[in-house]
Amino acid sequence: MTSALLVFDPLCGYLKKASIGDKEAAKALVNNISPKLFRTAYRLLGNSHDAEEATQETLIKLWKIAKDWKTGNAKIETWCYRVLTNHCFDKLRAKNRYIFDEIDENIQANEIHTDDIIARGEIRNQIDLALDKLPARQKTAIIMTYFEGLGAKDVAASLDCTIEAVESLLARAKKALKQCLQEHDENFGQNIMSFALN
Amino acid sequence: MMDQDFKNILSQASNPPDCPNDKFIDVFLAQMDKDLAPATKAAPSNKMFLYGSMAAAFLVIIGTSFTIGRNNSDFNIAHVFNKGQNVAPYNDAEIIDVIDKEIAEDDFAAQLTGDEDISTIVPINKTSNP
Incomplete structure (x- = not known):
């Protein structure tokens, strides 16, 4: 099993030093990891306040387990993503914003209101809305893979699933996004792509 | 849609605000x-x-050293004295003389009280000093 292999984590040194009170190491650790966590939380939750809260809570949890962190077992970043996404999912569940049941994912993904997109009138907003309508796990897989550049293995560890499951999530997310964007833009092939490539 | 195309499309999504690193x-x-x-x-x-x-x-160290010192220094006088209690203060000849003298006195006393035949009384002074 690959998970049994020791993992080299450059952040581990910072965490160990921080755990014994080294504030410079703590600053370096937070500086390194918090932007990634904040961006992910923001894209998942959609507002700065909740994203800050999620990031802060993840960092505090990281501090709490700093002394007991076992070097080589997991990457700190992956662990943080996992804590963060769980927090975000809980938050989204509380808001009833997403349906997490797999059966409803396709239905949910297709329910983009034309009026909303037309009113905004921008491709950027179309993409945002399309992403926003994705089921939470699909959206998380997209964010981690395409916005944060994580590998499938790390995404799988963060979402507590297999690499195959991540690939499946990504495939469904891409299909749903494409359908959503095409439904509201007949010239999707030209407009979106030309906008994206400019 | 190619993966690269997809990345290009996603790159057009709105960007999150700056991360409040200092706050974190x-x-x-x-x-x-x-x-x-x-x-x-x-x-x-x-x-x-x-x-x-x-x-x-x-x-503890002070107490221990005091005890050890006491057993191995001039305080040993007491210890030697304790050992001395097992040693007779007189030599054997002196003790035997004392015992013989006490026996002779007892015999003389018994004769005086009539427990023994008085005819056999031998003055003690004669026995000890003929």
Whole structure:
């Protein structure tokens, strides 16, 4: 099993030093990891306040387990993503914003209101809305893979699933996004792509 | 849609606001101070425990050295005296003389009280000093 292999984590040194009170190491650790966590939380939750809260809570949890962190077992970043996404999912569940049941994912993904997109009138907003309508796990897989550049293995560890499951999530997310964007833009092939490539 | 095309499309999504790193750092460091403070506050009591332990160890050492010293120095007089109690203060000849004298006195006393035949009385002075 690959998970049994020791993992080299450059952040581990910072965490160990921080755990014994080294504030410079703590600053370096937070500086390194918090932007990634904040961006992910923001894209998942959609507002700065909740994203800050999620990031802060993840960092505090990281501090709490700093002394007991076992070097080589997991990457700190992956662990943080996992804590963060769980927090975000809980938050989204509380808001009833997403349906997490797999059966409803396709239905949910297709329910983009034309009026909303037309009113905004921008491709950027179309993409945002399309992403926003994705089921939470699909959206998380997209964010981690395409916005944060994580590998499938790390995404799988963060979402507590297999690499195959991540690939499946990504495939469904891409299909749903494409359908959503095409439904509201007949010239999707030209407009979106030309906008994206400019 | 190719993966690269997909990336290009997603890159057009709106960007998140700047990450409030300083805020995160401040909260993280505050939490560090809060959690590490009890250990610092506990230091005085730990020091007291250390000083107490040192004082106790010092007393034990002093007591032990006193006892050992007492057994191996001039205080040994008492110890030798204890051993001396097992040694007779007189030599055997003196003890035998004392016992013989006591027996002779007892015999003489018995004769005087009529427990024995008085005709056989031999003056004790004659026995001891013929």
